[in-house]
Amino acid sequence: MPQRHIPQSKTTHADTPNKTLQAKTDDSTATFTFTVNGSSQTLSLDPRTTLLDALREHLHLTGTKKGCDHGQCGACTVHVNGRRVNSCLCFAAACDGDTITTIEGIGEVEALHPLQAAFVECDGYQCGYCTAGQLMSAVALLDEPIGASDDDVREAMSGNLCRCGAYQNIVSAIQSVRANKPSSK
Ligand code: FES
Ligand code: FES
Numbered sequence: 001m002p003q004r005h006i007p008q009s010k011t012t013h014a015d016t017p018n019k020t021l022q023a024k025t026d027d028s029t030a031t032f033t034f035t036v037n038g039s040s041q042t043l044s045l046d047p048r049t050t051l052l053d054a055l056r057e058h059l060h061l062t063g064t065k066k067g068c069d070h071g072q073c074g075a076c077t078v079h080v081n082g083r084r085v086n087s088c089l090c091f092a093a094a095c096d097g098d099t100i101t102t103i104e105g106i107g108e109v110e111a112l113h114p115l116q117a118a119f120v121e122c123d124g125y126q127c128g129y130c131t132a133g134q135l136m137s138a139v140a141l142l143d144e145p146i147g148a149s150d151d152d153v154r155e156a157m158s159g160n161l162c163r164c165g166a167y168q169n170i171v172s173a174i175q176s177v178r179a180n181k182p183s184s185k
Contacts, residue, residue: 023047023093032096036061037105047093051085052076054092055102063103063132067161074160077133078102084140086159103132106139114180115139118173126164134160138174142181150175 023032030047033040036059043058052069055061055078067075069088076087079101107113115138118124125131137160146156153171162170 023096025093030093032093034092034095034098034100036100037102043092045092047091049092050088051078051080051090051092051095051100052087055087055100061102061104065129065132067129067133072161073130073133074137075130075133077136077160079136079140082140082143084137101136103136106135113139114177115142115173118177119170122169122173122176123166124169124173125162125166130160130162130164134162134170138170138177141174142178148178153178 023030025031025047028046029044031042031044033042035041036055041059043054045054045058049058052064052066055064056066064078064087065075066088067073069076071086071089074086077084078087079085080090080095080098082099082101107116112120113135115135119131119135124134134157137157141153141156144156146152150171153174154167157170157174
């Protein structure tokens with residue numbers, strides 16, 4: 001049974017070293033620019049707006065899902081500068097100058113990311129609500145120094161919950177891609 005905690009490899013943006021708030025703010029708005037899936041985006045929002053809400057409500061990138069909105073489920077996982085984060089725990093304005101990747105940025109219908117193809121092949125989802133977050137964590141995990149076993153993958157993915165209980169098939173999908181990944185050595 002997965003434990004409900006954020007794995008060490010998943011951070012809130014506040015954990016990023018040397019990060020200072022660069023966005024211009026006045027009493028009611030913060031103006032900031034970041035790159036999302038390769039496109040520069042400038043937004044002026046309430047400085048309390050989360051990265052999750054900025055992506056979904058203002059950039060209409062609704063592939064990233066809101067589950068708990070409290071850092072407990074991982075449905076909102078995106079990459080900030082290549083690291084997986086829970087976007088519900090990040091202020092969008094704190095991402096000024098950052099590079100964001102969402103589920104819309106990792107593959108196309110006609111050119112799936114290998115993990116997307118593996119989730120289909122291994123039946124790694126049921127309702128699909130958690131799937132975008134699972135995939136974003138899994139993509140990041142491919143470049144993280146975790147062990148080779150299924151238990152290592154379960155631990156690394158323990159911040160992503162699946163109410164449908166597709167865990168074993170998710171692990172199978174991830175392991176199938178890891179097995180085919182060229183060694184970096
Ligand atoms: S919606 Fe962000 S962790 Fe659940
Ligand atoms: S597939 Fe339904 S919550 Fe995971």
